[in-house]
Amino acid sequence: MKKPIVCCDFDGTITKNDNIIRIMKHFAPSEWTKLKDDVLTKEITIQEGVGQMFQLLKSDQKEAIQSFILEDTEIREGFKQFVNHVKKADIPFYVLSGGMDFFVYHILEGIVEREDIFCNHASFHEEHIQIEWPHACDSQCQNGCGCCKPSIIRELTSENDFIIMIGDSVTDVEAAKHADLTFARDYLLNECKELGLVHEEYETFIDLKAQFDQIKEVKEWQTKRTSAGRS
Ligand code: MG
Numbered sequence: 001m002k003k004p005i006v007c008c009d010f011d012g013t014i015t016k017n018d019n020i021i022r023i024m025k026h027f028a029p030s031e032w033t034k035l036k037d038d039v040l041t042k043e044i045t046i047q048e049g050v051g052q053m054f055q056l057l058k059s060d061q062k063e064a065i066q067s068f069i070l071e072d073t074e075i076r077e078g079f080k081q082f083v084n085h086v087k088k089a090d091i092p093f094y095v096l097s098g099g100m101d102f103f104v105y106h107i108l109e110g111i112v113e114r115e116d117i118f119c120n121h122a123s124f125h126e127e128h129i130q131i132e133w134p135h136a137c138d139s140q141c142q143n144g145c146g147c148c149k150p151s152i153i154r155e156l157t158s159e160n161d162f163i164i165m166i167g168d169s170v171t172d173v174e175a176a177k178h179a180d181l182t183f184a185r186d187y188l189l190n191e192c193k194e195l196g197l198v199h200e201e202y203e204t205f206i207d208l209k210a211q212f213d214q215i216k217e218v219k220e221w222q223t224k225r226t227s228a229g230r231s
Pocket residue numbers: 009010011012013167168169
C-alpha cells in the first residue's frame with residue numbers, strides 16, 4: 001500500500017499572485033524586466049535570473065518588502081482548512097517554493113511549520129540582497145532551478161509513497177512528472193493535459209479538499225491505519 005505525501009507549490013498556488021514579481025514591480029529599478037524576460041526565454045536559468053533580480057534590491061529594504069508582501073497577499077480560499085485536514089489524516093504536507101524565506105515563512109506562520117517549508121534563503125549582510133540556495137539541483141537536474149522541486153521530491157520520498165503534487169506553473173512541471181497525481185491549474189493544467197500526466201483540476205483549496213477525499217489510495221491507507229490501530 002502506498003503512503004500519500006503532499007508537495008505544494010507556494011506562489012500562484014497558496015498565494016493568488018507571484019510574490020517575486022510583485023516585489024520587483026514595486027521595489028526594483030527597471031532592469032529587472034530584462035532579467036525576467038531572459039529567464040522566460042531561457043537565456044539564463046531561474047537561479048541566475050532571480051539571484052540577479054534580488055541583487056537589484058538593497059538589504060535595508062527588508063522590512064519594507066516584508067510589510068508590503070504581508071499587507072496584500074491573498075491566500076487561496078480554504079488553504080488553512082485543507083492543511084489541517086491533511087495533517088489530521090497524518091499525511092505529510094510540504095511546501096516547495098521558489099520564493100524566499102523572509103516572506104514565505106511570514107505568510108505561512110501558524111499554518112505550516114518551518115521545517116516543512118523548502119524555499120530559498122535571502123541574506124541581508126551585504127549592501128544588496130544576496131540569495132542562497134539550500135535546495136539547488138541535485139546531480140540528476142541541470143536546469144538551474146534555484147529551488148529544485150524534483151530534487152527535493154527525490155530527497156523526501158521513497159518508492160512506497162503516493163506523491164501528490166499541487167501547483168500552477170512552469171516550475172511545477174518537472175515535479176508533476178515525478179508525482180502519482182497532480183492537482184493543477186493555469187499553465188500546469190495545460191501541461192498536464194499535453195503530457196498526459198494523471199491530474200485533477202482545482203481552483204480553490206475548498207474544491208481540492210473535496211477531491212482529495214475521493215482519492216482511493218488515501219482512503220485505503222486511512223482505512224488500513226484505522227483497522228491496524230484497533231487490532
Ligand atoms: Mg507557482
